[in-house]
Amino acid sequence: MTRELAMLIMVLIATLLITAGVFAWRRRTKRDSGLTAPVGEIPAGATVLAEFSGLYVATTRRGEPLERLAIRGLGFRSRADLIVTTHGIALDLTGKPRLFIPTGHLDDVAQATVAIDRVVERDGLVRVSWRVDEDSPVDSYFRAQGASARAVVDALRTIPHNLLPVHPQTTPGSNA
Structure with a gap:
């Protein structure tokens, strides 16, 4: 086999893999098109309880930490600031509008070890379980920098009037 033929084969394989990836992502985007990120500002009168910088990892189907959702604004990993308020959680992703998850949509917070990629x-990740709508429970993962995942979870549990249960460490995504 000549060097040129080997190079041509490698280019064809790379093109096929890229095409398959684009096709798969478009299919996933179409599948998740009914889900929308909760874009919005922190409500007036809300008090900021804590702020954390770190990395937004992913949003997945509830209990399926390896099944990324292609929700516009939440589809890709990004640097992020997580703001805990008395009315819910604000998430500022680099280059995206602020997302705000009101307290009424929050179901649980816990630590996790595994999320897609x-x-x-x-227990180095923070898992926030919430509902996009009544039929769409999801988990979002955050990796804090400058604070432990335990500190972030503890801060999230200080949100007044929330019903976030305290679970043992055996939560979805907590086993590698």
Whole structure:
């Protein structure tokens, strides 16, 4: 086999893989087109309880930490600031409008170890379980910098009037 033929084969394989990836992402985007990110500002009168900088990892189907959702604004990993308020959680992703998840949509917070394309030390991720709408429960993962995942979870549990249950460490996405 000549060098040129080997190069041509490699280019064809690369083109096929890229085409398959684009096709798969478009299919996923179409599948998740009914889900929308909760774009909005922090409500007037809300008090900021804590702020954390870090990395937004992914949003997945509830209990399926390896099944990324292609929700516009939440489809890709990004640097992020997580703001805990008395009315819910604000998430500022780099280059995106602010997202705000009101307290009434929050179901649970816990620590996790695994999310799509990210495995960290035991309980190094923050998992926020919430509802996009009544029929769409999801989990969003955040990796804090400058604070432990435990500190972020503890801050999230201080949101007044929330019904976030305290679970043992055996939560979805907590086993590598």
